[in-house]
Amino acid sequence: MIEKLNKAFSKLPGVGSKTAQRFIYHLLERDRLGGLELAKALTDAMEKVKNCEKCRTLTEKNICEICSNDVRDDSQLCIVETPSDIHVIEQSGVYTGKYFVLSGYLSPIDGIGASELGLDELEVLLSNQSVSELILATNATIEGEVTAHYIHNLAKKYQIKTTRIAHGIPLGGELEYTDINTIAHALSGRKDYN
The missing domain is CATH 1.10.8.420 (RecR Domain 1)
Incomplete structure (x- = not known):
């Protein structure tokens, strides 16, 4: 036992x-x-607990609280890899749009393709809804970047603006302790200082 x-x-x-x-x-x-x-x-x-019929997060209801909240901005759709990513973003208190959960990332070697991630459902959502901005919040891994690129191309078909969450040096982080790839990504993604 x-x-x-x-x-x-x-x-x-x-x-x-x-x-x-x-x-x-x-x-x-x-x-x-x-x-x-x-x-x-x-x-x-x-x-x-099951998947929300709209965004695919975990919920006890057919439609989760975020998707059923009329105050949330339907024009913004944030794409995340896992339901726990939603929790992290919600803790920031900044994002007021809706979500779509992939439950993974593209990985042909592991047999995970577009249909396993619900990208066909996402395409239906993009074609039927009034989404004006797709926010890519996949992880900054090779698989996450490939997945983000695939979704970006999907959004282009429907002339939907695609943005990517910033990756780089964390607030309070020191350059001395930051890895080279993070520094390179932060430098290539720099913005104007206002």
Whole structure:
């Protein structure tokens, strides 16, 4: 039973066998009630959480709170790789548009193409809606850049303005500790100083 639990916990990102073992023994020795609450919460989530029919984020409803919010700007659509990216952007309190979640990035080697990312759904959305700006917020990885380029070309078909979130030196970051690729990207993406 403990080995089965270890294998289950080890499936989580960043959790190895030793960390899983620490979780298991903590719950079994010190917090059985917490373990039961965790099991119930996981079961409930696995049974009730699904993808939003519009943006593909995770929600308990058919349409998530952001998509059903009439105050949000329908003309801006931010493309993200994961539902957790939405959470990070929302914490900034700056963006007031809507989202589309890819749940990954283009990776032909791994068998992930346009249809696996819902890009056919995105194209329908772009052709039917009044989106005037597509904001590409994919990660600054090779796969993220390839995915962003693909989506940019898709948006061009519908004459939709495409912007890319800025990447570069983080606020409070020091050049001395920044990698060369980040510095190069920051220099190539520089803007006028106002």
